[in-house]
Amino acid sequence: MEKDVIIIIDGNSLMHRAFYALPPLTNKDGLHTNVIFGFVNMINKLIELYKPKYIAIAFDRKEPTFRHKEYAEYKAKRLKMSEDMAEQIPYLKKVIDAMNIKRLELEGYEADDIIGTLSKMSDRENIKTLIVTGDRDAFQLITDNVHVLMTKKGISEMEEYDRDKLLERYSISPEQVIDLKGLMGDASDNIPGIPGVGEKTALELLKQFGTIENILENTDNIKKNKIRENVENNRDMALLSKRLATIITDAPLDVHIKDCEYEEPDYESLAQLYEMLEFKSFLQKIKAVHLKSQDNQVNVDADIDVSEINDSMALKGLMSKILQEKKITFKISQDDNGSPDYVFIAVQSQYFYIPINGAAIDFLKDVMENANIEKAGHDIKSDILILKTIGINIESIIFDSMIAAYLLNPSKPDYKLKSIYNEFFGNIINDYESKEGDKVKNYGNSLKAIDELMKPMMDKIREMGMESLYKDVELPLAEVLADMEHEGFKVDKDRLRELSALYSERIDKLTQEIYELAGEEFNINSTKQLSVILFEKLSLPPVKKTKTGYSTDVEVLEKLSDKHPIIDKILEYRQLLKIKSTYVDGFINIINEKTGKVHSKFNQTVTATGRLSSTEPNLQNIPVKTENGREIRKVFVPKNEDYVLVDADYSQIELRVLAHISGDESLIQSFIYNEDIHTRTASEVFGVDKELVSPLMRSRAKAVNFGIVYGISDFGLARDLKIPKKEAKLYIDNYFARYPMVKKYMDDIVKEGKEKGYVTTILNRIRYIPELSSANAVQRSFGERIAMNTPIQGSAADIIKIAMVRVYKELKNRKMKSKLILQVHDELIVEAHKDEVEEVKKIVKEKMETAFDLKVPLIVDINVGMSWYETK
Structure with missing residues (x-):
């Protein structure tokens, strides 16, 4: 018999998570609503996933607690809650009450103490308890029955911790969590801890001694003199810190577990609140399911019948249906080796899955390469890449829910289908990425979700004026990026090995020179040891102090560069060490053995500005300001002797965009x-x-x-x-x-950003800037800089993307051997066949310089070489 489940939510923790995870949302009256929306989303998700019998939410109160009385400085450094968050709390509590969820507060105690007391009760009654929080303090409450659901990536994902997971991740038991806090302190709560003891040292001490009390009794056995001295001099502070970190489990809470039993919400009250808050997706769902309205009914929870197609007659029948409809929603799945194993297809509200083998491959090629059949999906770039491995291309992509979600909010932490669906419909699905449930049904759910998302997402994109950006730029760009990833960039492995040896020699030489200038050997990579050399032995003026001592970061060293010759040596040493480890040795390890290339992943939905990024490896960040960094580009070469590299680079594109946007005549x-x-x-x-x-x-x-x-x-x-x-x-x-119009533009765009909550590019790409309404002056100033820059940097990103799509299409339409293989910032690289070089140069120059009609000309510089280095 399965145990009953109770969910206990740390209300304050979840509020902060929601506030910073979601863009600023307001209703027509100007009330901020992002905290409430995110919080309700999380509650719905938890109820759907865990089906709890009991649920409770604990909140802090404003009055001081017993911890403040024992230590007046407790939480003294906490910033005042943002007004944008504070104004939402009364409404959030009304929503929680309308949901009939037990809401708990206790004067003189924190939410943690309520959670600790309630979890102790449920543990005694052998109830499975899930504490939902973003605060690691709760780990001390873990038992066999009590687990912690730690929120991560805002509030969209959770990770469950039990004893084993805690031990695996942090090498401590739940009982040692308060000892860890007592040793290292907690800056957010202003718990002092022991000076000089960070997390690493604290864990080492606990591994050796077990508890703070045992450490204090055995200080003679602490090997490091400074740590031993700090522990001995701060005995009382360590014990005080442990007491402050200890969650109370016997608070005078006038409630019993049965009082937290989850009941049906008051749907009438909830509907009124949702209407006032303008939570249309939540309102639609409760109207459809609970208030007997038939409008906008959401049916993704219904059982989905996904039929297998495994013979030629069935394939012919499906093809006939597809040709009649001329539109499919699809997803490709992979086996454990990364090979395509099934294609899932939705057509005419019916769902099918087909093993990818034999006749199915011909069927798939006929469907995917037919330009008259429109295709919809989620993260279609990944599907294009998978199908390329079996020689199939995809034509006529009309909808990708991941790209649509990115355009609607480019600052989200992730664009998983289930979180997008939940955002629109307030409902959780098991999608194709889910590890739980039946794979076939999960993929069927995904196709149904994509179909249901298409209309509201496209309506929103049209409303925001981004239809052209979506259809003409971002959707076709997915194909371009997939092709670039598939093609890859050839790397000269022998040259990399030579560079590795060369940099090792230079690093060794610099090391000796630094030792000579310092007058002794030391660990150059140790901030502490370097700090002693620079600021104590060499008496250089310290620039910046941190919690652990004086900073030796790059900014500090650059300010000291004229004070002593050792500084330039250290800067060069660090630079070479990073280049060697990240780019030289790092590239050697990721060269594809079959192709001899690196196949970087180009990320279309990561940056808030609209620019592309790349990973595995990150080719965007190869340093180019130093000769050592530029050397790396020598290893990037054409795939064979019949090809050269054509590099096309926009000249000063951001300044040209500034001239266009500002309209400054000079x-x-x-x-x-x-x-x-x-x-x-x-x-x-x-x-x-x-x-x-x-x-x-x-x-x-x-x-x-x-x-x-x-x-x-x-x-x-x-x-x-x-x-x-x-x-x-x-x-x-x-x-x-x-340039007075430049100043006017900057003033106007900041004002516009504050009024709307977002700014846009020349193609109406949107970026929300919650920092503009922050009560914190530093954050607000940061938001103003984002507002000034985003239309410029984002517009430059729009232009380079238009150019990429046009160059790619022209090379493809002419059936040329030359291929677009890389985009870095304002630069495109084409691997051009030697017979096509002049034609490629003309195509690239023409397509890039006419990508967008600015008030000033777009100028492209083109160079040809046998390596990326030679083209610059």
């Missing part, structure tokens, strides 16, 4: 007349004729030009140019005086 004229924009800016800012502009003036004007694009402050410019802040402010003021 800036526009500079580009129309093909002036050196940095020389022109230097002339304007420094008030001299262009002929008298010195290299230093041009360099500083260049920093201003590109800094303005990113909303740079006088402080930031002063830091970058190593000049006084007053001088930097003068440069910026002079710039805006000469």
Whole structure:
């Protein structure tokens, strides 16, 4: 017999998670609603997944607790709750009450203590208990019956911790969690701990001694002198910290488990609240299921009949149905070896799955390559890649729910189908990524979910003016990226090995030079040891202090570069070490043995600006400002001697976009007349004729030009140019005086962002900026910089994507041997057959320079070489 389940939710933890995980949502009255929406989503998900008999939500109260009385500084450094969050709490509690979920608060105690007391009760009654929180403090409550559901990635995913999982992840038992806190403290709660003891040291001590009390009794056995001294000098603080971290399990809670039994919600009250809050998806569901309305009924929970097609006659029948409908929704599944094993197809509201073998491959090729059959799916790029392995291409993609969700909110932590569906319909499904349930039914659920999402998502995309961006840019781009991933980029493995040996020699030489300058050997990679050398032995002035001592990060070292010759050596040492480990040795390990290439994954739905990113390996981040970094590009070569690399790079695209968006005539004229924009800016800012502009003036004007694009402050410019802040402010003021429409654009876009909660690009790509409404001045300033930059950087991303699609299509339509294989920032690389080089150059230049009609010309620089290095 299965145990009853109780879910106990840490209300304050989940509120904060929801607030920072979701974009700012408001109803027509201006009430912020993202916390409430995220919280309700989570409750629905938990009820659906775990079907609890009991459920309760614990909240903190405003009054001081017994911990504040024992230690006045407890939680003293906590920032005041954002007004945008605080205003939602009364409404959230009304929703919880309407859902008939037990809501618990207790004066003088924290939510943790309520959770601890309630979990102790349920444990005694042998009830399976799930504590839902984002706070690791709850790990101390774990028992055989009590587990912790730790939220991650905002509130969309949860990870269950029991004793074994806690031991595996943190090497401690639940009982030792409070000892860990007592040793290392907790900055968020302002629990002091022992100075100099971080998580790693605390875990080592607990592994050796077990508890704080045992550590204090055996300090003579602590090997490290400094740690031993700190422990001995802070005995009382360690014990106080442990007490503060200990969750109470016998609080005077006037409630019994049976009082938390989950009952049917008050649907009438809930509907009224949802209507006021404008939670249309939640409202539709309860109207459809519980208030007897037939509008917008959601049926994905219903049993789905997915039929197997496994003979030629059945395939012919299915083909006839598809040709009649001219539209399918599909998904390809893979076996444990990554090979395609089944195709799942929905047509005319019927669901089928077909083993991919024999005649099915011919059937699949006929369906997928038929341009008259429209295709819909989720993450179709992955399906294109899978089918390419068996020689099948996909034509006529009309809908991808993952890309649609990304356009509607580019800041989400993930774009899994189940979370997208839940967001629109307030319902949880077992989709194709689910590890639980029947695989066939899960894939059937996925197809049904995609079909149900298509209309509301496309309506929203049209409403936001993004239909062209979606259909003409992002959907066809999925095919381009899949082809680039499939093609890969050839890497000269022998050259990589040579570089590895060369960098090892340089690193060894630098190491010895650093030792000589320091006057002793030490661990250069240790912040602590390096700090001693720099700030104690060599008496260099410390720049920045952290909790553990003086910082030795790059910014600090660069400020000290003129103080001692050891600094430049350390900077070069770090640079070489990173290049060797990340790019040289790292690339050697990921070269595909069959192709001799690296097949980077291009991510279409990751960055909030709309730019692409790449992983495994990340080719976007190969350093190009130093010769050591540029050396890496020498290993990227054409696939064989019949090919060369054609590299096309937009010239100053972001500044050209700025000229277009701002409409500043001086800036526009500079580009129309093909002036050196940095020389022109230097002339304007420094008030001299262009002929008298010195290299230093041009360099500083260049920093201003590109800094303005990113909303740079006088402080930031002063830091970058190593000049006084007053001088930097003068440069910026002079710039805006000469380019007044740029200043107007920046003021206007920040104002617009604050009014709407988002900004857009030239193709109406949207980016929400919750920081603009933050009560925190630092966050608000950050939001303003995002507002200034996103339309520029995002528009540049739009343009390069348009260019990619057009170049790819032209090469494909002409059936050329040359292939587009890489995009990095504003640069495209085509692996061109030697017989097609001139034709490729013309195609790439024409398609890139006419990708979008700006008020200024788009200029592309093209180079050809036998390696990526040679093309720059």
